[in-house]
Amino acid sequence: MAPEEIREVIIEILGDIAPDEDLGSLDDAVAFREQLELDSMDFLDIVMELRKRYRVQIPEDEYVQLASMRSTVSYLTPKMSEVAK
Amino acid sequence: MIASKTSQLDDSQRIVITGVGLAAPNGDDLGQFRSALLEGKSGVVPYEIRYFGKTIAGVCNYDALRYQKRKELRRGTRAGSIGIYAASEAVKDSGIDLENFDRSTVGVYIGVTEHGNVETESEIFIISGYNYDTSVWSHHHNPRTVANNPAGEIALTLQITGPHYTLGAACAAGNVGLIQAAQMLRLGECDLALAGGVSESIHTFGIFAGFASQGALATHEDPTKASRPFDLKRTGIVVAEGSCIYTVERLADAKARGAKIYGELVGYAINTDATDFVLPNPERQAQCVQKALARAGLNPEDIDIVSTHATGTSNGDSLECEALRNVFRHSDRTHFNNTKSFIGHCMGAAGALELAGNLPSFRDGVVHPSINVDDLDPECDLPNLVLGSPREIGPVRRILNNSFGMLGINSVVIIEDLGQQGH
Numbered sequence: 001m002a003p004e005e006i007r008e009v010i011i012e013i014l015g016d017i018a019p020d021e022d023l024g025s026l027d028d029a030v031a032f033r034e035q036l037e038l039d040s041m042d043f044l045d046i047v048m049e050l051r052k053r054y055r056v057q058i059p060e061d062e063y064v065q066l067a068s069m070r071s072t073v074s075y076l077t078p079k080m081s082e083v084a085k
Numbered sequence: 086m087i088a089s090k091t092s093q094l095d096d097s098q099r100i101v102i103t104g105v106g107l108a109a110p111n112g113d114d115l116g117q118f119r120s121a122l123l124e125g126k127s128g129v130v131p132y133e134i135r136y137f138g139k140t141i142a143g144v145c146n147y148d149a150l151r152y153q154k155r156k157e158l159r160r161g162t163r164a165g166s167i168g169i170y171a172a173s174e175a176v177k178d179s180g181i182d183l184e185n186f187d188r189s190t191v192g193v194y195i196g197v198t199e200h201g202n203v204e205t206e207s208e209i210f211i212i213s214g215y216n217y218d219t220s221v222w223s224h225h226h227n228p229r230t231v232a233n234n235p236a237g238e239i240a241l242t243l244q245i246t247g248p249h250y251t252l253g254a255a256c257a258a259g260n261v262g263l264i265q266a267a268q269m270l271r272l273g274e275c276d277l278a279l280a281g282g283v284s285e286s287i288h289t290f291g292i293f294a295g296f297a298s299q300g301a302l303a304t305h306e307d308p309t310k311a312s313r314p315f316d317l318k319r320t321g322i323v324v325a326e327g328s329c330i331y332t333v334e335r336l337a338d339a340k341a342r343g344a345k346i347y348g349e350l351v352g353y354a355i356n357t358d359a360t361d362f363v364l365p366n367p368e369r370q371a372q373c374v375q376k377a378l379a380r381a382g383l384n385p386e387d388i389d390i391v392s393t394h395a396t397g398t399s400n401g402d403s404l405e406c407e408a409l410r411n412v413f414r415h416s417d418r419t420h421f422n423n424t425k426s427f428i429g430h431c432m433g434a435a436g437a438l439e440l441a442g443n444l445p446s447f448r449d450g451v452v453h454p455s456i457n458v459d460d461l462d463p464e465c466d467l468p469n470l471v472l473g474s475p476r477e478i479g480p481v482r483r484i485l486n487n488s489f490g491m492l493g494i495n496s497v498v499i500i501e502d503l504g505q506q507g508h
Contacts, residue, residue: 020262041160044224052221 004069006073009085014050028069028083048078054083087352089483089501090278090382096337100267102347102500103339104179104332105441109427110143110325114174118438119445121427122453123475127309128324128428132357134290135210137297141308143288143325143429149458153242160168161286162229163203163285165238166436168195171328172239174215179332180344181277183243192275193236193249194265195330196282197259198432198490200251201230202289227268233294235283239330247275255490256394258282259329259436260498264353266333276338280483281330281437288326292432298320299363301398303429312430313457314395314423314470315465322396323429328436347444349498351483358493365489367399370408373495377485386416387483388499390452392422392439394487395465396430403464405487410467420478423455424435436488446481447502 003007011023014036021036032038046066050056056079058066065075091099104337110117110128121128132142151164152173158166172193176183183191208226215221228234232251239443240249248269254261259282266280285291286361301321305311312323331347340348352378358366378385391409395402413419424439425431431438447453454471461472481502488496 016159017156019159037156041224048221049223054213 003047005076005085006076006080009071009073010046010069013046016049017045026069031067032069034050034082054080056080056083087383087387089381091295091349091351096340097335098351099336100270101334101336101339101503102331102350103334103344104175104181105329106178106442107327107329107438107441108145108147108167108170109180109327109431109438110145113147115441115445118442120163122424123451125456125474126427128325129308129311129457131308131449132287132292134287135206137290139146140293141303141305141311141323143327143431144287145326145500157242160225161238162234163288164197164200164283166234167285167326167328168235168239168283168330169242171281171283171330175330175332181332181389186277188244189246191245191247192266192277192278193240193245194269194280195234195239195251195261196254196260196433196437197251198261198284198286199260199292200232202235202291202313203285204229204293206289233433236248239279245262245279247417254496255486255492255494256430256432256435257488257490257494257496258433259438259440260353260486260488260496261355261436263331263333263350263437264355264496265496266331266489267350267353270333270335270470276334277334279330280333282433282435283430284326284434285326286326286432287324292324296324303397306307310457312397312426312428313423314393314397314426314455315462315470316458317460317462318401319397319402320404321398323425325429325431327428327431327434327438329434329441331437333439346503348447348484349503350498351501352377352383352499354380355480355494355496358495360493363491365404366493367404367408367411369485369493370405370489370495371411373497374408374412374485374487377497377499383483383499385413386418388413388416388419388485389478389481390443390446390484391419391421392484392486393421394489395423397424405489406465406467409504415470420452420471420476421467422452422471424453426456434487439488440484440486440498440500443484443486444500446484451475451477
């Protein structure tokens with residue numbers, strides 16, 4: 001999966017988790033929490049969805065990598081390079 | 086007219102209902118619900134659920150987004166949602182400005198028949214698609230299934246910081262929520278209570294399958310005719326969802342703020358059969374009714390309407406009628422009706438909802454009927470059982486509401502119209 005496809009996946013997951021938010025204006029460089037109403041349970045939802053859909057395992061001490069869209073995509077790119085969309 | 090014992094109490098110990106919020110299968114507020122009961126409009130529809138397949142149920146159509154965002158709905162449970170709707174509607178109806186109320190003095194007491202089955206079944210279904218790998222079991226499972234969930238979601242949404250909890254009391258729970266509110270208000274544990282019951286039970290296949298295995302699930306080619314307490318051809322229970330939550334206050338507080346008063350809780354009782362897991366005990370039911378009458382200082386003939394619990398099961402209906410016949414045999418004033426015939430069995434919400442449907446009788450003197458009785462079971466032939474269409478009976482002063490549940494729990498409340506005194 002290419003970085004832009006990973007971004008699409010994350011947007012799709014965020015759409016389910018935060019259905020009231022406008023994701024069209026998301027700034028990839030800025031932390032999710034500064035732009036969206038997300039709490040720790042929501043971040044666990046992102047981790048859970050990636051595990052369910054693509055069997056991607058994210059260790060707890062690496063959750064911090066999911067802070068912004070840019071850091072998330074760059075963290076997931078090597079992990080999901082072999083994953084088909 | 087005999088006065089209830091509570092009239093001798095100080096207003097700080099008298100408990101009144103000042104607001105009603107509800108979601109019923111045939112109405113989203115008290116006005117709609119009452120109209121449906123007077124017009125004979127059922128809320129039972131065709132329904133389908135995972136594993137069990139096609140069946141019928143009482144399904145609510147309230148606007149779940151009126152008081153919650155989509156994200157909050159996704160995070161919480163159906164019991165939480167239907168409770169938040171009813172609690173918010175009750176507060177609005179009461180005229181209380183919660184924004185400027187000391188919310189640490191508000192208690193939330195919500196009756197439930199069961200809680201957690203919906204989420205547990207759903208999670209097991211999801212992990213079955215992953216070869217039962219529990220690493221995909223949701224982190225939402227525990228906050229959604231803790232027994233206080235519906236009351237907790239109400240408190241969280243309304244920013245109430247007083248006590249909140251649920252009362253697990255099977256299908257007696259709606260009355261039990263109200264009774265708990267009265268006790269806590271009298272003890273000074275809260276100054277305002279949000280109390281009643283909720284049901285999300287149509288979203289668990291287990292309750293349908295369980296009643297079917299027990300031979301107690303109603304079937305009928307016309308869903309609106311399936312819930313038929315007292316009829317010879319009754320086949321069992323129609324499972325329903327719903328909620329009814331009251332704002333409950335001390336009379337002194339209600340008077341001080343010039344509140345609209347629906348009625349005073351003048352009597353109540355809870356007791357236990359201690360004889361069977363599911364089969365009711367008419368002797369204990371009669372004792373529960375008598376205990377409530379005694380607490381209120383009333384005689385059977387002082388009750389104008391008895392809202393029966395009857396669910397449409399063969400044994401349950403006739404045993405309740407036996408209990409009522411024993412208590413009310415000398416009262417030619419008391420009328421009997423049944424609300425489940427319209428909406429099915431709203432489980433934890435049933436007691437509170439069925440009481441609510443009768444409260445407007447204080448204003449209009451009309452008793453809504455029990456519908457779907459084509460052929461009355463002689464064992465259920467109570468005098469003044471109102472069947473088929475509403476009956477005007479003149480001034481209604483007191484309503485007695487029965488609500489019974491599995492493991493032999495019985496609950497009864499008596500509500501009195503305060504008339505001008507309450508206005």
